[in-house]
Amino acid sequence: MRDSASPAPPFAGGSGHVAEQLAQAIHEHRILPGAKLSEDEVGEIFGVSRTVVRAALQQLSHDQLITLKRNRGAYVAQPSIREAREVFEARALLEPRTARSAAERSTPADMTRLQAHIDAEHAALGAGAVGRAVYLSGQFHIEIARIACQDTIRDFITQLVARSSLIIALYWQRRSALCESHAHDALMRALAAHDGALAEEVMRGHLLDLLSSLDLQNRAAPPRSLHEVFGKP
Structure with missing residues (x-):
């Protein structure tokens, strides 16, 4: 999580902005089904607090784009x-x-x-x-x-x-x-x-x-780094 004295990156914004950016990345297949969305990683990328991250993830969960797993964190949903x-x-x-x-x-x-x-x-x-x-x-x-x-x-x-x-x-x-x-x-x-x-x-x-055009067989999508998705080193 970012130090409060550090300058905010260009992505900084409220939970709605964070949810929107994550949702678009999911829709565009830059973040794939099954990928883990770490609160710390999301917070670092967008320059926001854990509270903001959790609100964004709750919104994505409500929209059925991610699944919140108790004691395990947030994962992009994998429809059966x-x-x-x-x-x-x-x-x-x-x-x-x-x-x-x-x-x-x-x-x-x-x-x-x-x-x-x-x-x-x-x-x-x-x-x-x-x-x-x-x-x-x-x-x-x-x-x-x-x-x-x-x-x-x-x-x-x-x-x-x-x-x-x-x-x-x-x-x-x-x-x-x-x-x-x-x-x-x-x-x-x-x-x-x-x-x-x-x-x-x-x-x-x-x-x-x-x-x-769908091959309806069970399969797991490969994970991808959030830092890579959003162009962060």
Whole structure:
């Protein structure tokens, strides 16, 4: 833990900021499922107290991104095969209908925002940042739920997308699927045309393709140093 007289690093902030930074690193697969989040290490990296770290970890636990184990500490969650199937089954129930609603309500401004997500996703893929591309892909799905103006369902989808990021990190066997998929472009065209039936069909097929790209076998992800993740020596 840092000495109070030492200058705070650029990361310094409250528990919300720490939780946000850790969550993004998890979503982008820079911190992998099963990795231990040491309170001392997190505090040193972000220049915050143990109290702030614990509050951040509690928030991540509430969001089901980490698991707090008594007398052992915090670990990035490792969804089981059963959980993986349940998450994608839930998404298949919610998101196609949400895509239909979004197509009925979409505006040119919405299309501009969605295109920005796709452009950023392609840029991440071009840079070899596959984890970042997966994160942006999830944000694209959340944005469609926002356009649909279904706040309660959007909250559910946000949680499911977060769980999906962990599932993909653990079980993705066909990483080229992200590069091969044109589903987001097809969804854009359906939404721009206000074709709800097509948007629903494309979304359903897209989620089935994502599920088919998973190798649902038990496996352990390799750990990675938090200092390495956040560029600290």
